[in-house]
Amino acid sequence: xxxxxxxxxxxxxxxxxxxxxxxxxxxxxxxxxxxxxxxxxxxxxxxxxxxxxxxxxxxxxxxxxxxxxxxxxxxxxxxxxxxxxxxxxxxxxxxxxxxxxxxxxxxxxxxxxxxxxxxxxxxxxxxxxx
Amino acid sequence: xxxxxxxxxxxxxxxxxxxxxxxxxxxxxxxxxxxxxxxxxxxxxxxxxxxxxxxxxxxxxxxxxxxxxxxxxxxxxxxxxxxxxxxxxxxxxxxxxxxxxxxxxxxxxxxxxxxxxxxxxxxxxxxxxxxxxxxxxxxxxxxxxxxxxxxxxxxxxxxxxxxxxxxxxxxxxxxxxxxxxxxxxxxxxxxxxxxxxxxxxxxxxxxxxxxxxxxxxxxxxxxxxxxxxxxxxxxxxxxxxxxxxxxxxxxxxxxxxxxxxxxxxxxxxxxxxxxxxxxxxxxxxxxxxxxxxxxxx
Numbered sequence: 001x002x003x004x005x006x007x008x009x010x011x012x013x014x015x016x017x018x019x020x021x022x023x024x025x026x027x028x029x030x031x032x033x034x035x036x037x038x039x040x041x042x043x044x045x046x047x048x049x050x051x052x053x054x055x056x057x058x059x060x061x062x063x064x065x066x067x068x069x070x071x072x073x074x075x076x077x078x079x080x081x082x083x084x085x086x087x088x089x090x091x092x093x094x095x096x097x098x099x100x101x102x103x104x105x106x107x108x109x110x111x112x113x114x115x116x117x118x119x120x121x122x123x124x125x126x127x128x129x130x
Numbered sequence: 131x132x133x134x135x136x137x138x139x140x141x142x143x144x145x146x147x148x149x150x151x152x153x154x155x156x157x158x159x160x161x162x163x164x165x166x167x168x169x170x171x172x173x174x175x176x177x178x179x180x181x182x183x184x185x186x187x188x189x190x191x192x193x194x195x196x197x198x199x200x201x202x203x204x205x206x207x208x209x210x211x212x213x214x215x216x217x218x219x220x221x222x223x224x225x226x227x228x229x230x231x232x233x234x235x236x237x238x239x240x241x242x243x244x245x246x247x248x249x250x251x252x253x254x255x256x257x258x259x260x261x262x263x264x265x266x267x268x269x270x271x272x273x274x275x276x277x278x279x280x281x282x283x284x285x286x287x288x289x290x291x292x293x294x295x296x297x298x299x300x301x302x303x304x305x306x307x308x309x310x311x312x313x314x315x316x317x318x319x320x321x322x323x324x325x326x327x328x329x330x331x332x333x334x335x336x337x338x339x340x341x342x343x344x345x346x347x348x349x350x351x352x353x354x355x356x357x358x359x360x361x362x363x364x365x366x367x368x369x370x371x372x373x374x375x376x377x378x379x380x381x382x383x384x385x386x387x388x389x390x391x392x393x394x395x396x397x398x399x400x401x402x403x404x405x406x407x408x409x410x411x412x413x414x415x416x417x418x419x420x421x422x423x424x425x426x427x
Contacts, residue, residue, distance in 0.1 A: 043339075051342035059386060063417030064179075074421045077181075101247045102213055109179045109213045112248045115306040117339035118350070 026086050028106075032097045039093035041127070043120045053125025056118050060111070069129055077107060088130045095123045167390050168382055170409045171271060171359045172331030174310040175252040175301035177243055178210030181421060186413035190269050194281045194404045200226040202234075202267035209419075214243045222268045229285045235262030237270070241299070248303070256297035256312075264289035269407070271295070273316045274325030274364050277374040277402040292319045306338040308355075323366055329359035333380065346385060353382040357394065360403075374403035389414045 043049035058067065064079040066072050071081035080087075087095070099119045102110035111119060168174065170188060178184060186206040193199035202224035210216050220237040239258035265285040273295075294317050301310040314327040333355025340350050360375030362368060378396035385391070389412050396407040 048342040052340040055342070055344060055386075056340050063182075074181075074418065104213050104246050107180050107213060109177065109210075110246065110248060112303045113174075113176045113308070115335055115338040117306075121340055 028098055028103045029086075029090065029094060032094045036097040037091055037093045039091075039096060041092040041096075041120050041123055043117070043124045044092070046124070049121050049124035050128035051125075052118075053121035053123065053128075056114065056122050057125050060114070061122070069126070080106075082126055083129055087126060092120075092123050092127065095126060096120065099123070167392055167411060167413045168308060168333040168353055168355055169310070169329075169331040169357055169380060170392070170394055170411065171269075172310050172312055172329040172357050173241070173254065173256065173297065173299045173301075174308050174331070175243060175254045175299060177213065177241065177254075178208050178216040179417075180210045180212055181418045182210050182415055183419035184208040184413055184415045186411055188268070188270070188409070188411045190267070190407055190409045192281075192404050192407040194278055197281045198227045198229055200224055200267050200281070202269065204237075204268040204270060206413075214246055216241045220268070220270070222262060222266050224265065224267045224285075226265075226267075226285055232265055232285060232287055234266035234268070234287065235260065235291075237262070239295075250304075251300050251302050254299035254301065256295075256299055258295040258297075260291065260293040260295065262291050262293075263287040264291065266291075271314055271316070271327055271329065272359055272361050272374055272376065273314055273327035274361050275367075275372045276325075276327075276361050277372070278398075278404050279402075281404065293317060294319065307332060307334045323364045325364050326362040326368065327360060328362060329357065331355060331357045331380070333382070344386065351384050351386060353380075353384070355380045355382075357396075360399070372402060373400075375399040376403055376407065378409075 057069070061069075064072065065082055066079070069082040072079040096119055098108070099111045099114075099122065101112075102108045114122075167186065170190075184206070186208070187203055188206060189201060189203040191199070191201040202222065205221045205223075206218055208216060208218040218237075218239045218241075220239070222234045222236065223232060224234055225231040237258055237260045239256060242255045242257075244253065244255065263286070264283070265287050267281070296315045298313045299310065300312075301308065308331075310331045312329040314329065316325045316327070317323075333353050335350055336352045336354060337349035341348050345351075356377065356379050358375070358377040361373035363371070363373055376396040376398055378394050380392060380394040382390060382392040392409075392411040392413075394409040396409060398405050398407075
């Protein structure tokens with residue numbers, strides 16, 4: 001029996017592993033198109049937006065990211081801390097893109113089911129944490 | 131023998147009910163309920179969040195002309211396996227006035243979202259296996275030449291239907307609106323021809339931005355929409371003749387920290403349809419259900 005088959009399988013798995021390892025946390029930022037990155041938060045000047053966003057956060061995001069948004073580890077799943085430097089430095093447009101599209105690798109679902117206004121309110125809340 | 135079987139099934143149902151309530155209590159239901167269901171028949175591209183379990187009871191009641199009134203319920207257990215993969219188990223049952231109450235079978239479905247980024251139109255692929263009997267009245271889809279005459283026969287669970295169902299779900303979110311189209315193909319594994327159907331839905335929250343205060347009756351917690359669905363004939367007789375079609379509004383109320391409730395009066399659009407059906411649903415979503423169970427051990 002030829003050993004060529006298993007070798008190819010191992011090679012493909014190793015290459016696949018390398019590719020996925022390269023797409024680690026924060027890699028999603030590179031995928032954000034320039035026009036989305038430049039979008040501004042239409043609720044930035046609304047004093048009620050962080051409170052409204054906090055309400056949405058408590059309902060939909062806190063189960064994974066924690067009530068205080070400091071992240072969680074559940075088994076092998078790491079839910080990131082939203083007080084992190086990465087979130088602090090991300091533009092509202094980048095965060096909006098992530099909320100809309102999700103991140104498959106990190107287990108972050110798409111939140112496109114929330115109306116656009118509510119996604120911006122969540123971002124106002126996240127920015128108010130910084 | 132039949133009485134013994136009925137006794138056994140009643141006991142089994144009672145035990146299943148107790149186990150269900152006990153599991154809900156274990157999962158700390160009060161602290162983490164929320165669900166979003168906008169339609170009864172139509173699917174959108176919304177997937178269950180990974181690790182979340184949604185438990186819903188979808189019911190339909192009707193009193194077709196010249197036939198006994200009925201209430202059919204599908205108990206739905208929906209679980210998010212991955213961001214791109216959701217699975218659901220349905221347990222169907224029904225009660226027909228003057229006849230009987232019976233379990234009518236199960237359905238096991240998978241929904242796979244091949245492209246996770248949000249586009250104008252987002253496709254989802256749907257696969258389902260059904261093992262139901264002829265008494266099933268859950269009406270979770272209408273295909274082929276399904277129609278009013280299907281309700282004429284008395285409850286009969288001897289005739290089994292093992293079917294596979296495929297759906298192409300196309301769905302878009304735009305300016306707060308969701309618009310979803312489902313194309314359905316179903317095949318009875320006993321050798322019947324492919325049957326086809328469709329479902330269309332649109333829905334929008336009554337307010338797009340959330341209010342800053344906590345509230346149960348805020349407009350953002352309500353969504354109003356409409357659904358239309360029906361059959362498109364079979365492989366050898368594709369088209370609208372001898373098919374049934376329904377349409378109606380859908381009102382959904384997502385109670386913050388609580389369940390989602392939905393109500394939809396459906397109206398038959400032609401002589402082959404039941405004149406009126408009333409659909410109602412209650413859905414609970416349990417965040418990270420199995421992590422909670424593990425932590426409680």
